[in-house]
Amino acid sequence: MTTYIIRRLLLMIPTLLGITIVVFAISRAAPGDPVSLAMGPGGMMDAQRAADVRAARMRLYGLDKPVYTQFGIWIGRVARLNFGDSIKHHRPVIDLIKERLPITLTLNLISFIIIYAISIPMGILSAVGRKKFLDRVSSVMLLMLWSLPSMWVGQMLIGYLCGPPLNWFPPAGLSSNDAEQFPFFPWLVDRLWHLVLPVFCLTYAGFAYLTKLVRAGMLDNLRADYVRTARAKGLSNWVVIFRHAFRNSIIPVITIMATLLPAMFGGSIIIERIFSVSGMGLLAFEAVTTRDYNVVMGVATIAGFLNLIGLLLADIAYAMVDPRISFESVE
C-alpha cells in the first residue's frame, strides 16, 4: 500500500508538469494579453506613446521575454511554492486565493452536506419502494430540477423573491451592510439568510445524480443473496436495509466524495456572479478575462493538484472501504 501511494505521488510530478505546460500554452495562445486588454484598442493616446506605455508595462510584468523563458521562470518559482503576483491586483496569487477560498468553501461545504443529507435517504426510500409512487414522483421531480439551468433559476429567484412585495431574501452578497454591529446570533441568522438562495441554486441540481447512485447501489444489494439470507434469518426489514444493504451500497458514494476536493476549491462562476459572491470561481473567471496569467496558472495548478490528490484518495478509499480491493497485487 505504501509503495503504491509513493509511486502514485511520484507519478503526479510529470502529470502536473504536463498540466501546467498545457494550461500555460493555452493561456498564451488565447488572443490578447493583459496589457493590450487593459489598454483597449488604442484609446486616445497617440501612437508612439501608446507603444511606449505598452512596452513599459510588458517589461514590468516580465512579458517581454520569450514564452519559454517565462515558463522557465514560472516553473522555477512554483517549485519554491511561489505562484507569483497577480498582474491585475499586484499581489501574490496565493494571498488572493486565501481571501477567496473560505467563501467558496463555506458555500460548497453547506451545499454538499445538504446534497448528501437529502440524496441518501431519498435514494434508500426510492430503492425500497421501487416503482412505487414515491419512487416515480421523486425521479421525475429530481430530473426536472436537474435539467433547470441554475443561471435562469437564480435570476428568477432574485427577480421574484428578493424585492418588493415579497422581500424574502437579500438579492446579493453574504451579509448585511451593518452586519459587523450585530451580536453573534443575529449575525449568524443574517449570514444564513443570505446563504439560502445561493445554496439552493448550488444544491437543487445535485440531488438527482446522487439519489440515482444510491438507489442503483441499493437495488443491486437488495437483490443479493446475503440480503435474502438475512431476511431468511428473520431479521427485521430495517435492520436488513440499514445494516446490510445500505452499508454495502454506500461504497461508491463515499468514494465519489474524494473527487469533491477539487470541486470544493473550484467554486461556481455562474452562482458567484449571479449572487455577487466573490469566491474562487469569480477569481478564476476574472483572471481569464483579464489574461491575468499568474492567477490563471496558479488556480489551474492548484486545482489540477487537488484533482490528482482527490483521485488518489478515491483509490485509497476504495481499498479501505472494500476489503476485496487490494493494491498489493500490483507489486
Add this chain to the structure above:
Amino acid sequence: MNGRSGLFKFFLFLFLFVIILLQFLSMVQSDRLYKRLNVLIGRLESAPSAPARRTEKPPADKSSIFQEYPGDEGDWLVRNLEGEPATLCDFLAISEWSSRWIVTGNIFEPMVEYEPDEFKFRGRLAEKFSISDDGLVIYFKLRDNIRFSDGHPVTTDDVIFTFNTITDPNIDAAAYANYFRDVDHYEKINDKEIKFYMKRVYFLSLGYLGGMTIYPEHIYKYKDAREFNERRSNPVGTGPYVFEKWDVGRQIVLRRNENYWGPKPKVKKIVFTFITNTTAELQALLSGQIDYMRPMPDQYAEKVNDENFKEDFHCLSYWDASNTGYFWIGWNEARPFFADRKVRLAMTHIIDREAILKHILRNPEAQIPAGHFYIYGKQCDPNIKPWPYDPEKAKQLLDEAGWVDHDGDGIRDKNGVPFRFKYMICADLALHEQIAKLVKDAAASAGIEVILDPYEWSVFAQKVKDREFDAVSMAWGGNVEEDPYQVWHSSQRQKGSNYVNFNNPQADALIEQARQTLDPDKRNALYHQFNRILHEEQPYTFIYTRPEQRFLAKRFNNVIIHKLGIDEREWYVPKELQKYK
C-alpha cells in the same frame, strides 16, 4: 489490475483534458464581458486627469469650496460599484478605473479641479495656480491649512513625491505617467510653492498636472517599487473621507474625516458594495440594501415613469462633463467604398438616428452629436446641426458618386464592384447589434448590402488596431476638453487611433495649431473650424451621446444637478429619515 489502472489513467487524462478544454472555452467566452469595459477604457485612457484650460489669473481664494454644506449630519450612503476595484491607489494601471475612482475620489484630492457650474478651474489643494504667458512654466501654491487625515501638513515634498512615483518606470503607472512626459523638470520654491517647467506648450498641461492627486510621502515612501505596487489598501489622503475597512468581495467602507480641512460633508459613512448582477442590483435598491446605483438604460426607461418607484427614489439623469463621449460608426476611407465624401455623407443620411435614440436607446435626453466634442462644451460649435435623415438625398448622392445599379441585381455597383461591405461590431453588446441591424436594413433599402461581422472583444480590438474592417462601430469617451489629435490627425493613421484613415491637411493644421494655443477663445475658434470639417467630411456617422443615469434613495436631500455633473458631498439625510447610525 494493470488493465484497470491503465483505463484509470486514460480517464484521468481525459478528465484533465476536458477541464483544460473547458478552461479554454471559458477564456474565449468570457471575452464578451470585456466589451463593456471597452467603452469605459476608451473613456478613461483619455481622461485620467481633469483636462486643462488656461486660467487667465489665479482665482481669489473665496472660492466655493469653503462653503458649508446644508442639512443634518449622520446616516450612510450605500452605493453599488460595477466591480470590485483591485487597488485603492488611483494611478496604478489596472483596468477597472471607474469603480476605483469613485472610491478614491473621496480619499485623495487634486491640486486643481473644475468648478461644478462653470467650465473653469478652481483650486482644491492649491490656493493659487497659473501658467506663464509662454505656456512653459506652471506654478502651484498650496493652501496653508491643509493636512492629510493623519494630521501631517501637505507640502510640496508630497507633490514632488507623487510626481516622482508616477513617473518612476518601476511603478505600474506608465499609462498615467504618459501625461507628464512634457514635464522637463520641476523647481521647489519652498514648502508651499512649486514650479513645473514644460518642454513644449500644450493646452492640457495645467489640467494634467493640477489633476494629480497628492499622496503623503511619509506614508507611501518606498524603497522597492514592488512595495508601492502591492500596496492596494489603507489609503491615506487629504480628502473628506478616510478609509475604514475593506472586506474583500463584500464592501469597502469609508468614514468621514473628522479632521478634514474644508467643510465636512454631512453623510458619516460611505459603503461601497460590489453587486455584479444588474437584476440583483435593482432588487437590492428596491429592498433598501443599497441607496445609490447606476441603472441599465432599460431599467431607467422602465422606472422613470413608475410613480410608485419615484415616491421612494430619485431618478437622476444628468450630463457628466468628465464622462462625455459618443457612439459612432466609422467608414474606413482606405476602402474603395468610403474614399468618396459623398458616399460617407449618403451613409449618414440613410441612418435614422432619431429612431435609434427613441426606440433602441429609449432615452429622451440622448442627443445626436455633430462632431467629436462634448455637445455642451465650448469646443463644440453649437451652430453645426447633425445631418438629417434623408434617404432620398442619400440615393442622389450615391448616384452622383457613380454607385448605380448597372446590372439590375438590386445592389449598386461601380466599375463592376458591387456595393457590399463588412460592418464590424463587437459581438457582446446587444445595443451595438441592434443599431447594426437597423443600419443593415436602411442600407438595403438604398441598394447597399451590409454584411454584419461580429467578433468578440479581444479579436475585435485587434482587428480595429490592424484596420481590418470596412466599417466599424465603437464608442469614444470624452471630457470637458479634448485634444482630437490622437483620433483625427493624419500621423495617427498607421498606429494611432485614427482607425478610419482620415486624412485632411487642413484639419491637421488646425489640430496642431489648437494644441499650442493657450487662449481658450482662440483655441475654441480653431476647434469650431475643425468641427466644421468633420461635419462636412463625415468620416464617422456620429450616432449618439447620452446623459448619465442614477437611482438614489429619496431620503437624501439637497441633490443638485450641476452643469458639470453631481456632487455627492452636498447630500444629506434629515434626522428623522436617517437609517443607519
